[in-house]
């Protein structure tokens with residue numbers, strides 16, 4: 508069967524999303540079923556993910572429906588193969604909700620595929636020498652996808668969205684683990700900014716990557732039309748044996764039109780492109796209290812120093828809607844997210860206006876305030892910003908693990924100024 512024959516057979520239109528991608532490859536190794544469709548398998552895996560037994564009936568019903576329908580079974584195998592087995596990452600996008608053939612269980616088709624992460628994650632952890640308890644804790648992500656996202660968008664029905672499924676591959680291949688409230692994976696940093704610490708005062712500054720076009724306010728746009736002619740500046744960066752020079756990034760999350768030269772006699776380079784860092788991911792679930800964030804960062808530092816000592820990590824980095832410094836304007840000072848932001852060195856990222864807002868509204872593309880849900884204070888605050896003509900942007904952050912013992916002291920932004928004595932030439 509071709510991809511379009513399968514789509515038609517399950518009551519969907521042909522050429523949907525990226526369903527047809529690598530179809531022949533997956534079908535060439537179609538084994539006539541798939542591990543997650545075996546009742547004895549998903550039953551163990553859903554327990555590990557902390558689902559209650561109320562989920563058993565929809566899982567059993569859906570697994571049986573897939574097993575008994577060749578088109579569905581081939582589509583399921585294609586999904587499973589694409590997410591976990593294909594040589595390159597090929598997450599699903601624009602796949603059908605399958606309401607025609609599975610009714611309210613459409614999302615359970617994807618939940619079964621998500622549960623398939625469990626044995627592959629355990630195998631990855633065994634290879635890495637990571638402890639079993641960490642594997643079990645990390646598997647909670649599947650329940651987050653269901654309970655914190657899909658159920659919200661589907662009147663309480665179980666399932667997962669197809670979009671985030673591609674992410675699960677990371678847990679099966681990378682040094683990726685949930686520790687306390689947050690998740691981390693060890694990788695070289697792809698970011699191109701460079702970070703320096705003053706040898707006497709300990710003050711930290713970051714210099715922007717070269718070739719970035721900032722607008723007058725110090726922000727970056729992915730759409731060139733967002734820049735006004737003649738405004739802003741474009742960054743340069745240079746480093747030799749004795750010094751580095753470039754444009755300052757303000758730890759509050761914007762670029763500054765201020766070119767500085769840092770002599771290595773006074774400044775040590777503590778983070779540059781390619782250094783091993785912990786890239787952070789923020790699973791859903793709220794309650795990102797200052798204690799929860801600090802404890803998770805400490806656990807991460809200790810875990811990776813113990814299990815990956817050959818790659819000493821110096822920093823945690825991340826980009827997300829959560830690191831938009833706009834949150835400091837629109838949420839109360841005491842909001843958990845704002846407490847977190849004040850501890851971090853924020854940095855601007857090229858923004859398109861809807862960056863990361865799927866995680867807040869569960870809607871793709873530009874958010875239309877007339878159609879977006881207003882159920883939570885975070886949703887309402889972002890909608891008020893959009894309604895008053897504001898433009899949304901996301902952001903990035905880093906945190907140097909050497910500063911963890913001073914978490915809570917706003918180490919990067921306290922008394923930070925482009926005119927601080929350490930930067931005076």
Ligand SMILES: CC(C)(COP(=O)(O)OP(=O)(O)OC[C@H]1O[C@@H](n2cnc3c(N)ncnc32)[C@H](O)[C@@H]1OP(=O)(O)O)[C@@H](O)C(=O)NCCC(=O)NCCS
Nearest residue numbers: 789790791792793794795827828843844866867883884885
């Ligand atoms: C980021 C997140 C953990 C924030 O946690 P937090 O600020 O500690 O959350 P709290 O528990 O204090 O809740 C604050 C408010 O945010 C709301 N909220 C929590 N998660 C939310 C979400 N995913 N979408 C919209 N609102 C959310 C809460 O309902 C609460 O609203 P209320 O004041 O009306 O009761 C939370 O937004 C979340 O779970 N996000 C989904 C995951 C995510 O976005 N990851 C980043 C991917 S790049």
